[in-house]
Every structure is written in structure tokens, then in C-alpha cells.
Amino acid sequence: MSRPRILCISFSDIRSDARVLRQLDVLTRYGDVTTLSYGSRPEGAVDHLEIDRRLPSLPQTPTGVARLALRRFRSVALDAPAVKEAVSLLGDREFDVVVANEARALPLAFAVAGSPKVWCDLHEWAPAERTHVLSWRLLVAPFMHWVCAQYLPRTDAVTTINVSIANMYAEQFGVHPEIVRNARPFVPELSPSPAAEGLTRLVHSGGAVPGRNIEAIIEAVDQLGEGYSLDLFLIPSRQGDSYWQKLVEQIERSPRTTLHPPVAPDDLPAALNPYDLGIFLLPPHTPNHRLMLPNKFFDFVQARLGMVYGTSAETDRLITEHGLGVVTRGYTAEDLVEALRAMTPAQVQGYKRAADRIAEQMSSDADIATEEGILRRLTERDDPARRIP
Structure with a gap:
């Protein structure tokens, strides 16, 4: 019997998208996977359809914006330039299962030939992805709400990153997502790095995206002065060239900050391990920010780092419960300086040991089990039920 045909859709470059890469690793055990995304073919995919980045x-587009303003959502569901190209690339290819990464991929998933089962992995609360941007809040947020209301109740499986966000989907759209956190595999070979005499080594990794407040972290290390260093492993934003240039200029002016090339997701814990404290200072511009449980939390744990986070419900709870670090009072450089100056070297090493103690518990084993359960259900060949798009 032939293996199930699985289509994995992600409007990202999957090769640098840690969550989708982990998902892809599970998908390949249950079928032959075709990926549809920006960037070139990720390892594990038997075929790849590349969208122009x-x-x-x-x-x-002007027409699309006008239709969004008029709330003609059905007419723009497949109208985005990348979605149009994806439809053309797919043609009449048929699949048994389609994985739609994030709600924006749902209209495309339901347009795929072959009446496939659809699993939607919601990386965040879709209706508020960028509501701190006025145009997004006025035009795109209502569209994303419509997409969720229109398609989520018709999906065969839904997952999201934590209980807080799952409850919001249940309350507003009547679906009950299973939880797949942003956890990564356990890295047993790492242990806390030894302290460096007279130096606290700070590190931040991730996308260099406007709104991530990386500027405040750089400003803080400059205010802290001798005894502190900051290393950045950043992925430039696909649409943020001007922001990236400004950030690079700020880094070049900072005597204590070093910029490194981005690191492949699988290599990130080892790259971060030599440091002491992982820093993330994201202001709560949106509900997603207030309820975040991001990749980098789990990156820092597997790297055996302590951590300093801006306050956020999910990360506050885990940091406090496990003694992993400190939560800042606010999101400014001054708030970060205050938190770091209050730490002793012994406390920093204690936070790193705490990360080591829970690294296996905070690994992706539970998430993989959830994904495997979904795929077993969706790839059963003896189930004749099919949805009508």
C-alpha cells in the first residue's frame, strides 16, 4: 500500500522555522511529505513547491486592501499574491492530509484537490497577530477572525501552543485545540557552562523583527558597562530591511555587543550553551505577546541558561515555578538593567542548574506524542468520511 500523501503549508522559510521543522520530522514518519513554503526544500520533504519570497x-494589493475594507472576505480568501502562486504551483495535485501552519494557510488548505483531511497548527492567536499595527488592526484582523470562524470548525484537527490561547479558540470559535508547545528535543549532552570570572554573558536569539525590542537589550548592556557582554544570533526579517540596517548600526556602536550569523535550529542549544542568561524583553503589544510561550524559552532551557524575561503570563509562571531566572518589572532598558544588577553570580549559576534539572521535562516528547496521535487518526485508510469544502 502506498504511503499517505501529506502537504505541509507554511508561509515561512521552513529551513529556519524551528516549529515547522519539528513538525516535519513527525510528518515524514507517517507519509510522503510535499512542502509548500518560501525558501528551498527542507530536509525530509520528498517534493517541494517554492513560493517567491x-x-x-x-x-x-490595492484590490485586496479595498476588498478587506469592504469586508468582502470570501473574495480575498485566495487573493494574496503568495496564495495565488501557491494555487498555481499545486495545480490539480491531490493529497490525503494537509497541514496548514497558521490560520492564514487555511483557505489554501481547503482548496487543495483530493478532499484531504486538514490539520491546522495555530502558532498563536491568529486574530491578533499584529494588532499593534493600525492597518493590520483595521483591515487584516477582521479578515483573520473571519478565516478562523469560517474554516476552523471544519478542520479535522487543531493544535496551538498553550492552554491560555487554546481556551480563546474554544470560547470564540467552538474548537478545542490540542496543545503542541514550542518545545525542542532534549539535548542530553549539554550541561551548564562554567562561570566566566567577572563577566555575565547575555545572549538573545531569533528573528530581527520590529517590535521585538532588541534595541532595548543592546541599550541595557551599554548602560551596565564593564562586567557584561551581549551576543546576538539574529535572523533578518524578510520584509524588514530598513529596520535591520538600523539595528546593525546600533550593534556596531555598542562596545559590548557582538552580532553572529543565524544558527540552524538544531544547532542553537550548543551555540547558546557558553552563555549565562538568555534575554527576551517583548512588550505586550498584542494578546499573543501577553500569552506567549516562544521557541526561545525552550531554546534557553535546552542550552542550560538562566533567563530574564519581560513579564508575560505563561513564561512568568514557568520561570517562577522552576526557579529559572527573573521577570522584569517592565520592558525598557532600565528595567532590564535593574533586574541584572540585582543578580549575584551565584544566583546566575543557580538558574542555569535549574534549567539543567528540567531540560528533559521541558523537551518535545509530549508534543510529539500529540502530533503522532493526530496523524494516526488522519491517515487511517479505513475511514471513508470526507469533508465537503
């Missing part, structure tokens, strides 16, 4: 995944 210059094409936006939302209907940002």
Missing part, C-alpha cells in the same frame, strides 16, 4: 501571504 517577495510575495506577501496576505491580500496587500
Whole structure:
């Protein structure tokens, strides 16, 4: 019997998208996977359909914006430039299962030939992805709410990153997502790095995206002065060239900050391990920020780092419960300086040991079991039920 045909859709470059890479590793055990995304073919995919990275995944053309303003959502569901290209690339290919990464991929998933089962992995609370941006809040947020209301109740499986966000989907859209955190595999070979005499080594990794407040981290290490260093492993934003240039200029002016090339997701814990404290200072611009449980939390744990986070419900709870670090009072450089100056070297090493103690518990084993359960259900060949798009 032939293996199930699985299509994995992600409007990202999967090769640098840690969550989708982990998902892909599970998908390949249950079928032959075709990926549809920006960037070239990720390892494990038997086929790949590459979307031109210059094409936006939302209907940002003049016609699309006008239709969004008029709330003609059905007419723009497949109208975004990247989605149009994806439809053309797919043609009449048929699949048994389609995985839609994030709600914006749902209209495309339901347009795929072959009446496939659809699993939607919601990386965050979709209706508020970028509501700190006025145009997004006025035009795109209502569209994303419509997409969720229109498609989520018709999906065969739904997952999201934590209980807080799952409850919001249940309350507003009547679906009950299973939880797949952003945890990564356990890295047994790492242990806390020894302290460096007279130096606290700070590190931040992730996308260099406007709103991530990386500028405040750089400003804080400059205010702290001797005894502190900051290393950045950043992925430039696909659409953020001007922001990236400004950030690089700030880094070049900072005597204590070093910029490194981005590191492959699988290599990140080892790259971060020599440092002491992972820093993340994200202001709560959106519900997703207030309820975040990001990749980097789990990156820091597997790297055996202590951590300093801006306050956020999910991370506050875990940091406090496990003694992993400190939560800042606010999100400014001054708030970060205050938190770091209050730490002793002994406390920093204690936070790193705490991360070591819970590294296996905080690994992706539970998430993989959830994904495998979904795929077993969706790839059963003796189930004749099919949805009508």
C-alpha cells in the first residue's frame, strides 16, 4: 500500500522555522511529505513547491486592501499574491492530509484537490497577530477572525501552543485545540557552562523583527558597562530591511555587543550553551505577546541558561515555578538593567542548574506524542468520511 500523501503549508522559510521543522520530522514518519513554503526544500520533504519570497501571504494589493475594507472576505480568501502562486504551483495535485501552519494557510488548505483531511497548527492567536499595527488592526484582523470562524470548525484537527490561547479558540470559535508547545528535543549532552570570572554573558536569539525590542537589550548592556557582554544570533526579517540596517548600526556602536550569523535550529542549544542568561524583553503589544510561550524559552532551557524575561503570563509562571531566572518589572532598558544588577553570580549559576534539572521535562516528547496521535487518526485508510469544502 502506498504511503499517505501529506502537504505541509507554511508561509515561512521552513529551513529556519524551528516549529515547522519539528513538525516535519513527525510528518515524514507517517507519509510522503510535499512542502509548500518560501525558501528551498527542507530536509525530509520528498517534493517541494517554492513560493517567491517577495510575495506577501496576505491580500496587500490595492484590490485586496479595498476588498478587506469592504469586508468582502470570501473574495480575498485566495487573493494574496503568495496564495495565488501557491494555487498555481499545486495545480490539480491531490493529497490525503494537509497541514496548514497558521490560520492564514487555511483557505489554501481547503482548496487543495483530493478532499484531504486538514490539520491546522495555530502558532498563536491568529486574530491578533499584529494588532499593534493600525492597518493590520483595521483591515487584516477582521479578515483573520473571519478565516478562523469560517474554516476552523471544519478542520479535522487543531493544535496551538498553550492552554491560555487554546481556551480563546474554544470560547470564540467552538474548537478545542490540542496543545503542541514550542518545545525542542532534549539535548542530553549539554550541561551548564562554567562561570566566566567577572563577566555575565547575555545572549538573545531569533528573528530581527520590529517590535521585538532588541534595541532595548543592546541599550541595557551599554548602560551596565564593564562586567557584561551581549551576543546576538539574529535572523533578518524578510520584509524588514530598513529596520535591520538600523539595528546593525546600533550593534556596531555598542562596545559590548557582538552580532553572529543565524544558527540552524538544531544547532542553537550548543551555540547558546557558553552563555549565562538568555534575554527576551517583548512588550505586550498584542494578546499573543501577553500569552506567549516562544521557541526561545525552550531554546534557553535546552542550552542550560538562566533567563530574564519581560513579564508575560505563561513564561512568568514557568520561570517562577522552576526557579529559572527573573521577570522584569517592565520592558525598557532600565528595567532590564535593574533586574541584572540585582543578580549575584551565584544566583546566575543557580538558574542555569535549574534549567539543567528540567531540560528533559521541558523537551518535545509530549508534543510529539500529540502530533503522532493526530496523524494516526488522519491517515487511517479505513475511514471513508470526507469533508465537503
